Amino acid sequence: MATETEAARLLTFRxxxxxxxxxxxxxxxxxxxxxxxxxxANRVCADAIQIHGGNGYSRHYNVEKYYRDARITTIxxxxxxxxxxxxxxxxxxx
Amino acid sequence: MNFDLSEEQQMVQNSIREFAQNEIxxxxxxxxxxxxxxxxxxxxxxxxxxxxxxxxxxxxxxxxDAISYAVALEEIARADASVAVIVSVTNSVCCYPILxxxxxxxxxxxxxxxxxxxxxxxxxxxxxxxxSDATNLKTRAVEDGDFYVLNGTKAWVSxxxxxxxxxxxxxxxxxxGKKEITAFIVExxxxxxxxxxxxxxxxxxxxxxxxxxxTDVRVPKANVLGGVGNGMRxxxxxxxxxxxxxxxLSNGIAQAxxxxxTKYSKDRTAFGKPIAEFQAIQHKLADMATETEAARLLTFRxxxxxxxxxxxxxxxxxxxxxxxxxxANRVCADAIQIHGGNGYSRHYNVEKYYRDARITTIxxxxxxxxxxxxxxxxxxx
Ligand SMILES: Cc1cc2nc3c(=O)[nH]c(=O)nc-3n(C[C@H](O)[C@H](O)[C@H](O)COP(=O)(O)OP(=O)(O)OC[C@H]3O[C@@H](n4cnc5c(N)ncnc54)[C@H](O)[C@@H]3O)c2cc1C
Ligand SMILES: Cc1cc2nc3c(=O)[nH]c(=O)nc-3n(C[C@H](O)[C@H](O)[C@H](O)COP(=O)(O)OP(=O)(O)OC[C@H]3O[C@@H](n4cnc5c(N)ncnc54)[C@H](O)[C@@H]3O)c2cc1C
Numbered sequence: 001m002a003t004e005t006e007a008a009r010l011l012t013f014r015x016x017x018x019x020x021x022x023x024x025x026x027x028x029x030x031x032x033x034x035x036x037x038x039x040x041a042n043r044v045c046a047d048a049i050q051i052h053g054g055n056g057y058s059r060h061y062n063v064e065k066y067y068r069d070a071r072i073t074t075i076x077x078x079x080x081x082x083x084x085x086x087x088x089x090x091x092x093x094x
Numbered sequence: 095m096n097f098d099l100s101e102e103q104q105m106v107q108n109s110i111r112e113f114a115q116n117e118i119x120x121x122x123x124x125x126x127x128x129x130x131x132x133x134x135x136x137x138x139x140x141x142x143x144x145x146x147x148x149x150x151x152x153x154x155x156x157x158x159d160a161i162s163y164a165v166a167l168e169e170i171a172r173a174d175a176s177v178a179v180i181v182s183v184t185n186s187v188c189c190y191p192i193l194x195x196x197x198x199x200x201x202x203x204x205x206x207x208x209x210x211x212x213x214x215x216x217x218x219x220x221x222x223x224x225x226s227d228a229t230n231l232k233t234r235a236v237e238d239g240d241f242y243v244l245n246g247t248k249a250w251v252s253x254x255x256x257x258x259x260x261x262x263x264x265x266x267x268x269x270x271g272k273k274e275i276t277a278f279i280v281e282x283x284x285x286x287x288x289x290x291x292x293x294x295x296x297x298x299x300x301x302x303x304x305x306x307x308x309t310d311v312r313v314p315k316a317n318v319l320g321g322v323g324n325g326m327r328x329x330x331x332x333x334x335x336x337x338x339x340x341x342x343l344s345n346g347i348a349q350a351x352x353x354x355x356t357k358y359s360k361d362r363t364a365f366g367k368p369i370a371e372f373q374a375i376q377h378k379l380a381d382m383a384t385e386t387e388a389a390r391l392l393t394f395r396x397x398x399x400x401x402x403x404x405x406x407x408x409x410x411x412x413x414x415x416x417x418x419x420x421x422a423n424r425v426c427a428d429a430i431q432i433h434g435g436n437g438y439s440r441h442y443n444v445e446k447y448y449r450d451a452r453i454t455t456i457x458x459x460x461x462x463x464x465x466x467x468x469x470x471x472x473x474x475x
Contacts, residue, residue, distance in 0.1 A: 003392070003417050003468060004388075007392050007417055010392060010395055011384070011391060013097070017097045018097075035381075084381065085376060085377075086380075087380035088383075091379050092379070
């Protein structure tokens with residue numbers, strides 16, 4: 001969970017740094033960041049619930065909310081499937 | 095936060111890429127099949143200063159930072175992981191510990207020729223019965239006048255048959271019920287120190303891995319490295335570079351597999367079109383590229399922390415090693431999938447990449463051990 005969240009953060013900062021520097025490939029990197037970070041958030045929230053056991057399923061614990069909040073991230077602003085199309089186009093055109 | 099390589103780092107990348115693609119990639123398959131040691135290629139890398147990359151110029155090295163080290167190893171591994179592991183071992187677990195813990199006399203005598211690439215280095219910690227549980231080693235060193243006398247067996251010694259300078263870990267006694275471990279610098283020519291067998295491996299076959307035996311090997315006390323009883327400090331001191339090195343090597347294999355898979359997907363047609371036009375293939379390529387980029391960023395991040403001497407470098411080096419090695423295995427598996435039946439043939443490079451990648455989740459600390467290191471870092475906060 002920690003390793004992949006750190007990787008997601010670095011991809012996000014990397015895309016942001018490219019945006020600041022007006023790089024041509026920013027779009028592909030922004031898609032990589034969005035794809036990886038949103039899928040990671042869902043995996044991490046699922047594991048966080050698992051670690052909480054039955055309590056993780058209760059509204060008394062925050063992870064129940066995080067799990068629900070994360071679920072839309074792979075859908076809005078372009079679904080994961082659409083991000084993969086953008087990224088693979090970037091690779092295949094080289 | 096700066097994510098761009100400096101001009102100097104880009105120069106390293108370009109020059110090593112050129113050398114690796116021209117001099118190493120063309121022989122990689124043949125040397126792998128024959129388990130042939132890449133002597134000539136290493137001589138070329140020595141001329142570029144790569145056998146002492148992270149060693150200051152005053153000791154014969156290239157004086158590069160950790161990011162350049164990561165960049166260089168990735169480029170070498172893109173051409174051949176065997177050559178990369180030979181370079182990584184001599185740099186990170188032989189040169190670096192002597193730089194960090196050696197006396198001035200030891201540095202002049204051993205580090206300078208290692209860093210110049212005149213001699214190759216190796217590191218002997220693992221034993222047949224002690225791998226992850228390294229402190230449980232059985233090799234003993236007993237005092238005798240101005241010498242220590244070493245007896246035992248060392249397993250999995252990378253560069254064992256070619257190295258001239260070895261760092262050997264042995265127990266010099268017990269303290270509080272625990273073994274007291276000491277590091278020794280041992281020359282290959284010392285009587286009683288022999289290569290007892292050659293491992294025939296799945297991959298990285300041009301890098302030789304040997305079992306070494308020590309029978310009454312007399313090592314001068316002047317060759318104790320880092321002080322009696324400080325052996326594990328010496329060993330742990332080299333972990334960051336070792337792990338950043340294996341992470342970089344993994345990224346090189348992953349990038350090579352991704353490049354081959356991308357090329358193949360454009361050439362291969364099925365159902366009347368290039369398979370690159372199928373979304374199932376496109377999505378695999380997207381995941382491979384995204385996760386390889388994430389692995390690279392974790393590796394550079396750990397290297398940047400190493401350069402800045404951060405306390406948490408160890409945890410980040412473990413994250414990089416864990417993620418990059420697991421990623422290399424996934425990417426190589428998918429690259430074979432994209433090649434279909436051809437991917438299973440020795441005519442295609444991805445078959446070799448897949449075998450080369452398989453060890454990366456095991457040596458320099460298994461993935462399970464990396465997870466222990468990372469979770470300890472999180473749990474103690
Ligand atoms: C909370 C929330 C907030 C939102 N905010 C905004 C907003 O402010 N402004 C706005 O304009 N929109 C907004 N949206 C809409 C959001 O951008 C869309 O839901 C999203 O683009 C997906 O479209 P869709 O729901 O029609 O799914 P569809 O496009 O019908 O997709 C359904 C499934 O098919 C897959 N799919 C579709 N095309 C392909 C393809 N070519 N290849 C492979 N798979 C494919 C998708 O990935 C998905 O799995 C919001 C949505 C939500 C839920
Ligand atoms: C090609 C190659 C080159 C090598 N080069 C060198 C070298 O130059 N110098 C050197 O000293 N060594 C070298 N090694 C040895 C390498 O470092 C060890 O193989 C590695 O540390 C694992 O030890 P092991 O093989 O004894 O496995 P074991 O430690 O027996 O592990 C077996 C399994 O148990 C798991 N495991 C062990 N402990 C735990 C735990 N606490 N919790 C959960 N799971 C655990 C491991 O993760 C692994 O899955 C090399 C190995 C190879 C294959």
